Amino acid sequence: MRLSDYPVVFTKDSNYFFSCNSKSIRILSVETGQAVRVLSTSAAEGGHTDTVTGVMLNPRNSLQLYSCSLDGTIKLWDFNDAQLLKTYDVGVPITHMTMHESIPNDVYLVTTKKSTKRFHAHQLKKTGGARAKENSVLLRYSFKSSSRKRLVRLLKTRLCSGLAISSDGEYLVMAGRYKLHVINIASGNGIDSGAVTENDESRFRCYLTPERITALAFHPTEGCIATGDERGRITLWYCFGKNADRPITTVMHWHAHKVASLTFTSDGSYLLSGGEESVLVIWQLATGFKQFLPRLGSEIKHITVSPDQSLYAIGHQDNSVNVIRSMDLKIKTVIQGLKFPHVGGHASSNPLNIGLIVEPRQGHVVLNGLPGTLQFYDPIKEQHIMELEISPRNKVSRADEKEIVPPQVLHCAFSSDGRWMATVDGRDDHETTPELYLKFWEYNEDAHTYVLNTRVDNPHAGQITSLHFNPRSGATAEPMVVTTSVDGKFKIWQLAQQGETRRGIEAEHAWGCRSTGFYRDMVPRCAGFSSDGSLLAVAYGQIITLWNPYLNALQGTLTMPPENRPIRHLTFVKNSPFLVAATKDHLYSWNLLTCSVWWSYQIKTERLVASSTDNTFMVTCPEAAAAAAGNGGFEHRLIVFRPTCPVPVKIETTKKKIRATTFLPDTLARSNNTNNDNQRVEAILIMNNRYDLEVLGGRTAEEVRVEAAEAVAKAAEAAKAVQEASMAKSMVTDIFGSSRAAAAAAAAATANKDKKDSSSTTVRTQTSKKNPMRNPLFDAPSHVMAPVSSLFEAFMGQLLAPASSNAPVRSKDVASKSSKKKEKHADKMPNGTAHQDTEMETVEMTATAQKEESEVHMDMNLPTSLSSFFSKRLVIQS
């Protein structure tokens, strides 16, 4: 969603405004800031096929809207019904468009000479000189398909930075670099209105300026043109009538940097200007008095005044539009899109450091926003949720050419319950001592945001290479964080009490370093916790070291000898004993039960992301081998694997470079279809090279809405069914016995069920045999029951199905051995632990005895604690 690439346009009644949003046009309400309607939604329904560069109300009918686009068409819309009325095919990409009511059949356009290239402000800024070769051509296009030539070329210039028409429709102004072209397009001298051609020399005038013109505006009532230049000066040109040859100019200088936009209010008494300083300056033209609206958040790109002058809409660099009341200069509405990480600097100065992270609490995506901030974004609804300042500061614009180095957020991680967030931010201007902060944030339920809890200055002596939370959750689990750094150390951070409780005030909690570890003299590049939190893997060069994070003990090391390349990515796979590691061109899946490589793949891995909900992981790889065979362009692949087998689950290819990617867990989808979980792959969220978010798979906002409605309907139906069932008492047994749907329905209406249960005890005893959860053994009060040891056999017998049907497939001797062990344990121990232990034993046995077979039930019989298993294994080996 791009809101502020091009100036917004208000409707006649000033209640709505139009915003060009790449290929579509959004109509947004001033009151609510929500999109009311979207024009040009898809090319199939007659929408634009390329970026819309400008919109304009039809001067003769204010309920219609013209839009021009780089695809070379002008379209006329009825925006109330979102209907396409007409399409004019100009054939050249249009960058600027203007028209006037006195010449209704003509439209003046600016096009660029090189038609294939796109025309973007930030690209211009980036490439600078190379782009300057590109020419802009002023054209006149006639809507009437009369005998006259439809497309007339009027003027060629370099880099058009503005096109405006006077309020009486007599003059057209165009600015190109150092030149200001004024064209008399009025009728007279035997020429019809709007019939000027390139050859009418007398009608063209050109003024030279010392600085490059960056903004242009025509005074609404007087013969006056305002231009803003690169040095921040605003020049008023009085160049009509007798001043035509020697224009009188007035210079107003406040801006320190380029003037990005200029607008007159419609009565002509004020001039609004803005630029990089993010200050809106309101010039009172008669007196020269200036009024300022500072700290608008981001650089100003466009200013639009509403027709009734009550509102100013300001388009910002950070993809937002602020609507400001002109009466008190207070902000009325803020419409914020996804902030691009590079805004406020070049893409290189603020890269997408943290990638895309899914915040566990709401499922929003977290990514870098403005330098020093994180933004929370809902990719499905395309809503900007909030911005969190990691290093708060006042935005100050640079004093001279040198850019001010902003702080950057380098790493971010969330605890599994979303209560804690850890961030690493720093600032390095290569002059002063680099700053590095590790910050811990706690979610505040009242404020609905993360609040800083602990700041650690210089947590490591060098740059931090990774930051991870221990995913173990639960009441007893202390939150734990690991950081690795180029100083060779990894540190484990833990929450601790600071100070003591006194006078009813709870003791403060703060994070502190609990332990520091290192391995030989090597540099750790990445780390990860197993999903039960009992094992910490830190990759040192090509060696993976496995640690017990609670005891600080080295459990083992994993190496893949033939290859001597450092491991770049490392992740545990959720709910499975597998560890996935990737070097520059190899991908390994380690089985931690056997301590061996389960499978490997020669593949150039760019990133490696594991799903947080199921046992899949994805890798992205650039220019796969197939790309050469194709049309020669780069191709980017995105492959989803399961750790158990090297056959990919899903492959996606895209032309655009992938900047970041993540799985997008969908809580609603999980609850709906749990049965086909094995086949389903989660939706994947991608940010491509143009900083657009794409969702592969998964559902769109409409689908979510429809599904929610369906779910509501279903629930209502279920409730109804239950009510019917309760009416007919004879059917109760059937409901409980067989029908699964009815059982689910019963769960939805537990209140009804409870009522039923109490009504007839006979029914309950009948059903209880089928339902193991309601065991009659324990119906009696505890003090009259037989001892647990004598109840155990009966209880277990009820709980477990007969051995022949349920035992996992394995060879006979192992089975007998383990069953023997089981008996032994059962004698000694109380039921719960005995059960658990035998399971552990079986896994171990199968793992050691039969590797190839274990693949199937490895997934089912997971050891409860990997590390406890590990310690056993190590003993056995030694």
Place this chain on the structure above:
Amino acid sequence: MSSDFKSLTIKKYPRLPGRKTPEARYWRKFKSPIVVKEFSAVTSIHFSETKPHDFAVTASARVQIYSSKTHQPKKTISRFKDIAYSGNIRSDGRLVVAGDATGMIQIFDIGSRAILRTFREHKHPVHVTKFSSDKTQIMSASDDKTVRVWDMPSEAAINIFTGHSDYVRSGMVSQANPHLVLSGSYDQTVKLWDMRTQGCVMTMNHGAPVECVEMFPDGGVVLSGGGPIVKVFDLLAGGRPMHTLSNHQKTVTSMCFDHSSSRLLTGSLDHHVKVYNVQDYSVVHSVKYPAPVMSVGLSPDDTHLVAGMAGGLLSIRQRSVKTAEKETRRAIQMQERGGTYKFFVRGQNHVPGEADFKVESQRKKRLREYDRYLKAFQYGNALDACLRTNQPAVTTVSLIQELVHRDGLRAALSGRDDISLEPLAQFLVKHINNPRYTALLCDVTTVLIDMYTAVLGQSPLIDELFMRLRTKVKHELAFQQQLMAVVGSMEMLFAKSTSTSVGVAVHNELASTTNASS
């Protein structure tokens, strides 16, 4: 968004652990010791129980009544023929009793200093004279091994307790029961006497000559000090010793309680006054004095801590009671009289109810001076304002950090003469070796040297500061080198003990804590 100007974020650092407990913070509030020189050792300090809690100080042949407000002697009673002992003020604050080395006990009127009664039956020096909680009686203990209780109106002894086998140097009357008298003697025992049975009812062995005794106001527990130990006896359990406190190095000479009897103070010849929590008799604080402490006293309102020393020094520490003052002031303010300004603006702390219509007014936040300059981009002025107004160091450091972030450090440092450069140079000299600020201040110093090297040698003031800075940095470097050596040798030991190349050191690092939104 047209957001408000964000005022400077002051960095927060964690309090260093173990530095200050709340207890220590409380006792540290007894500040600004006033030291008065007396003629000889101050043997006794006793506070009046009535306001304004004046105190009697006994030294040499005089008893002086000090005012707790001015800390000056209000009255001096010097009508003793020999060294005076144990000046004691009656609970109504009108009479003083004191014994002397001749064995005479005198009662004075505190206002006129007139001798009202004289008791001459002791033949040896009387070290203890105390008013009984029954206001008409006094008790005395003497080197003639007797403890006596006197009736003031009749000027005659009521009881004569004999049973100690050595000098009796300490004693008191129980507050809970005026019939019980406690005495401690150099025969290493503490004895409890009952005036009704005319004899000793309990004997407790202290194990050293007893210098002082104290009894809890409820009369259940007795403390005795003598030698380097303090013993605690439970009277209700028949004098069973409960605790022995041996926190002092030398003889404990004096003891007292705070007003709620929740803390015990002991003064000792080892120059220390120690404060114990009576829950578990742990030392919660200790105060060091320049000479052996002979006597210690704490005012009943816990505002004055007075210690008398062997060299004749008297130290008076005072704690200003802010919260109490506030409370009283608030109580006065609560009574609004008609016609006053307060009366008309009353009800300002009224909390609006659910249904009330609230008219909101925005309060404008006042910016600090340096923030105002920062807002106006006057970096040099902001730095000056911060240094001039005696801000804590961390504020200045935060400001410098902000200037670095704004790329305005050079602008702030440039164009200074020796007068305007001095505060900054002073600041650098003072704080450059603080490990929290070192990195940043080194950057500042580098820029400063870079800018002002050319003009060095023109101002003796700045030259001297630069030289001091140089020596300070030199010392710090040497210190760091030593530390590195220590760390190196410790690592060697660790490596030996783990025997592998893998080591995990567990240590606590200081994590900066910030709570509020910053």
